[in-house]
Amino acid sequence: MARPNSEYPTELELQILKVLWDEYPLTVRGVRERLAGGGRELAHTTVITMLGTMVDKRQIEKLQPTQGKAFRFSPLLQRQDVSRGMLGDIVERVFDGSAEAVMLSLFDVADLNSEELANLRKLLNKKLRESKS
Template sequence: MARPKASELTERELELMHVFWDQGPQTAVDARDALANSGRDLAYTTVATLIKILVEKKFLKQTGTQRPFVYQPLRSFDEVSGRLVTDMVKRVFGGSREELLVRLLDGKKLSAKERQVLKDILDEGGKQ
């Protein structure tokens, strides 16, 4: 399997980024503990390696010069998730957002709240 491009995140990297997005700046130990508390128990060295990779890919930055180092996100959840969805629409649905919506809604009954959110998005011209 080909190694992901520097601009892409692996599943584990994305999982770790969620810790930083949800809880803010963290040390590697804090991030490892947060993952363990959510049922994903990884070795400290694995988390430290993932953090190093995320710093190299410019998804995280190290703050301070004294140990323990604290890391914080350089890219927001909205930016990263938006890019992932846009890439998926291009690769899977040939750029067709309509086809994505058809697949998402095919055979599914929307709740009143979901219908209202969808209506609001459409009324705003797609801006959210």
């Protein structure tokens, strides 16, 4: 039985989006090379299939060639929108909507250095001030 379509990108789709967020537009070859550079070796046909699927899902767009025969691809989804949506889904499904539970879990699983902790403290203090306004 086929897996139902998710409103969020799959792991491989997300890797491709990350490549395209960093640099676009790219050809199939360009996407494949950058994935390989990040440790994800895929067959050329696999990348073609994935890009076609992502075009169909309206995650990316296929641009006409400007020179030669190679189509180029560009992201339609924004990194911030995808990350917010995916994180919001995890907060709701895993932590029953509790931001506090998410933060406590984050402190348990992430090795935060003193600079990162100081930055988080600043963000929390800013949110506190905003909530009092």
